[in-house]
Amino acid sequence: MGSLTIVGLGPARPEHLTAEAVAALRQAPPGARAYGLAHARQIAASVAPDLEVGSLDYLYSLPGVDRPTLYRDLASMLLRRAFEDDCDVLYLVAGSPLFINDAVLLLRADHRPVRLIHGLSFVDLVLDQVLWTGHRGLQLYSAWNIAFDGIAINPAAPALLCQLGEFSRGAEALQTGGSTSMLASLRDRLLVDYPPEHLVSVLYSSGHPDYRSCSRSASLADLADEEVPVYSNLWVPALSGPAIESRLAP
Numbered sequence: 001m002g003s004l005t006i007v008g009l010g011p012a013r014p015e016h017l018t019a020e021a022v023a024a025l026r027q028a029p030p031g032a033r034a035y036g037l038a039h040a041r042q043i044a045a046s047v048a049p050d051l052e053v054g055s056l057d058y059l060y061s062l063p064g065v066d067r068p069t070l071y072r073d074l075a076s077m078l079l080r081r082a083f084e085d086d087c088d089v090l091y092l093v094a095g096s097p098l099f100i101n102d103a104v105l106l107l108r109a110d111h112r113p114v115r116l117i118h119g120l121s122f123v124d125l126v127l128d129q130v131l132w133t134g135h136r137g138l139q140l141y142s143a144w145n146i147a148f149d150g151i152a153i154n155p156a157a158p159a160l161l162c163q164l165g166e167f168s169r170g171a172e173a174l175q176t177g178g179s180t181s182m183l184a185s186l187r188d189r190l191l192v193d194y195p196p197e198h199l200v201s202v203l204y205s206s207g208h209p210d211y212r213s214c215s216r217s218a219s220l221a222d223l224a225d226e227e228v229p230v231y232s233n234l235w236v237p238a239l240s241g242p243a244i245e246s247r248l249a250p
Contacts, residue, residue: 020118037060147186187220
């Protein structure tokens, strides 16, 4: 009888892994099949160098395959390996598996048992870079939701928009190519509700094991002037909100 374990690795560095995640990587059963993207493989190798982790990077460069189809195919493959081929399968996920991962959602919705090992969320590293008071709540969306799905955020509350580099092709966490297309679409949508001079901040939160999070601020009108990595996020302070929320943390 096979098994399927989703392992949250935390957003960037080996020290962000929980003891449970480290144990799962180091004590994987003989013959276990582990899978992950490039940054997940690098983080895993830093704590469990003997664990062989299969690459999933190729999925993100298949021609003509959209992201929803990609995630469905990935979930189907992992379920098949675990419950039809009777393998012990580890699916390695950067950050928390519960934040914006459609493949994980499909796996958890399946009727067969899936073990979930929680990981530190990228949200922790992002909020570490700003001064969020919590007084007006927090809106959390994929940048794609705002740019292309017709979802409007409430300008009276701060918003965190994730995965700004979604247009990038490939699975490299720090890849930037194509991100300006997303940023331009997101900028144009936000300009419907915010003035061009509204100060927003791009917050980088995930990458290689030696990667450090960083941040930069710009007016909304200038948002698309620089490329950003895939796993970067946009902090949009509320209009007329607490002034402290428009500042980056020291």
